[in-house]
Amino acid sequence: MFLRRSGIGDFYQQMNRLQNEMNVLFGRPGPSAGIGASGPPVNVWEDEHTIFVEADVPGVDPERIDVSITDGNCLVIQGERPAPDVANGVWHRHERGTGNFVREFSLPIMVDAGRVLATHEDGVLNLTLPKAYAAKPRKIAVKSA
């Protein structure tokens, strides 16, 4: 027996750890997906009048983030993340992506591009996008004849 009973738990723990490390290395979209080739991860939700977008952009200077809306509902978030500046450094781990990134996706509804509000806090970009007037649901009264 080369695997003692008491060692099996440890073994699986090690395997799980290894799997997690592999996922990070190969950039699989895990719970902590970062800025990678596919751009920053986002959450999108809405209420009656507004669409809200939250995007993870840690380490990105707000001045280097560019947000635009084309065709009324196509949102583009782009920017640049600097590489760490260390003199004569030797890398032991390198998981954080750097350089230019672009994220582009369709919003569920047309928005008023002229009234979009963008704020930035703790490495998270928050967008408030008012729905375009024509896109808001309207209640149509039905008259009896």
Place this chain on the structure above:
Amino acid sequence: MNENAVQTATRNNGDTGEMLRGVTLTPRVDILENENELLLIADMPGVKHADVDVRYENEELTLHGRRACTVPDSGFDRQEIQNGDYFRSFRISEKIDAEQIWADMKLGVLTLHLPKSEKAKPRKISVKAG
């Protein structure tokens, strides 16, 4: 080891509300070394300065950060960011001067400076002509 025990205990003690709070997020890190220090850079977007906890004990470095995302009642149209706490630990074999460790949190990025202890630094030995 102790940290892990504390971590597990908290999770089990919590009521269902605590259990449903979210997942454990693994922050992405860069680790660099130069002759004076180890530098650890971790992405922890959405974590406030006051909600970061860094510990170094028995050659083990643990990072912990609390993140609270907005969770709308109506649900998400698209969800790629999870609500949860960041946690990651590292075993550091390099001799570190624990007293001199300092950290800085900016734009959702934690930067940790771990200065090498004097013994671990490379030393230049001057050779005198005999």
